[in-house]
Amino acid sequence: MSINWFPGHMNKAIREIRETLPKVDLIIEIVDARIPYSSSNPVIAEFHTRKPCITLLSKSDLADPETTQQWIEHLEKKENVKAIAVTTEQPDQIRQLISICKSMTRKDVMGNVTALITGIPNVGKSTIINILAGRTVARTGNEPAITKAQQRIDLHNGLVLIDSPGILWPKIENPDSGYRLAVTGAIKETAINNDEVGCYVAAFLLKHYPDMLKERFKLETLPESDIEFMEIIGRQRGCLGSGGHVDFHRIATILINEYRTATLGRITLETPEMTMLEEIEVARLQEQKAIEKAASERKRKMAYKLRGK
Ligand SMILES: Nc1nc2c(ncn2[C@@H]2O[C@H](COP(=O)(O)OP(=O)(O)OP(=O)(O)O)[C@@H](O)[C@H]2O)c(=O)[nH]1
Ligand SMILES: [Mg+2]
Incomplete structure (x- = not known):
């Protein structure tokens, strides 16, 4: 399914993230445990090439636990990435992030560690920040695009968090990813x-x-x-x-x-294997499209030349 939902505040949020990045010691990307591939933003992937990154698989209470384990192993194959499954049902485990963030950056950081929290809409960024802060510092809600602007939260324990609006990307190439984002609630209802x-x-x-x-x-x-x-x-x-x-x-x-709501059960919509095959198929279709476009461009130029003679 093609998604046409990229409101202006997301473009602004991406710009703000780019500006904030130099001041950030570490990136916490929150993905939805039910769709860790489809909820991982390629725009964000660009950001964490040089910074340590924690990938949190949120809402793990709704996902299939076996597939979540497969995803953790798969994601940790990337250099500099630590993957952890979390759920609001276990807030103590979320609180452990404070020491994990410090241990991942301690060597190079003097003073506060600043972590940027980023991810697609409605994935639980602000909820996790509230748990870490021990009080409500960010507005949350069961619909996408609740947070509209960046917010800096000093936990006064050596960790500073930056909450950011959920961001999507202008073109979601994989049609299955479009559906999965819609199913899990990352897209505004009126756009699906x-x-x-x-x-x-x-x-x-x-x-x-x-x-x-x-x-x-x-x-x-x-x-x-x-x-x-x-x-x-x-x-x-x-x-x-x-x-x-x-x-x-x-x-x-x-x-x-x-x-x-997981009334049907704990169901994950994609496995690492499934998404690797989909990536190959998407690349094949894109190549085919590019060939067709080049051929029609050649035809158009030829017709133009002939008309000129
Ligand atoms: N079942 C379940 N729901 C969760 C969990 N974490 C967050 N939620 C719910 O997910 C919804 C979205 O949470 P938010 O924290 O507002 O999400 P966000 O990523 O900040 O969203 P935006 O600001 O719109 O980008 C809320 O209804 C939360 O209660 C979780 O671990 N399990
Ligand atoms: Mg939010």
Whole structure:
């Protein structure tokens, strides 16, 4: 799914991050444990080439624990990166970050350690900052784009944190990533089509988590297609519109919410292996597009020359 949601404050936030970077000792990138690849911002990747980086896999209470472990091992293959899964259900573990940040930078930093907290919208940046501060210093909320400007928070224990607005990037190349960001709640509701996103969830679950679906919707067998599945659960939940037709929007919204709250179970939408294959496919499609564009440009130039003769 292509995402067209890149509000002005995100562009400004990226500019501000670039300006802040020289004053920062370490970067804490927060990714969503259910989509560690799709929620990792390529714009942010540019930033942490020379600085130590902690990748926090947030909301790990909602993700499949086995896949989270796979992701931690995969992410730590990168130089200078430490990956840790966190959840607000274990605030003590989040508080350990204070000593981890100091130990990762102690050698070169005199005085306070300054850490930039960055990540996509709604991933839990401000919530984690409030836990580290021990009080509410940043506004939080269960929708994207709550934080609109950078904020510096001195914890008065040797650590200074910089909260920043959630940022996306202008073009999300991988269509699966677009869907996954929408499913997990990183995109503003008005910028997504719930019917399409609901069908994406249904198709994913039919393929990867069929037993969970059978149990949740008390079905002995499952249909082959996402549309048939949506029809069945739509009728089951009484989501009917005029003429007794299933109201797709209503049932899709229910399915998405059940996914987001982990009512369906702890489900991760991507594995390292899956995303590596997708990257190859995206690169192939981009190359094909570039070849087609060059060919049509050649044709256009040729026609122009012929007209000139
Ligand atoms: N289940 C669960 N929810 C969490 C966790 N951490 C944060 N949340 C919820 O996620 C939502 C977003 O949290 P915020 O801290 O506002 O997210 P943010 O990254 O600062 O968002 P923006 O400022 O909009 O970019 C809130 O409803 C939090 O309660 C977690 O570990 N588990
Ligand atoms: Mg915030």
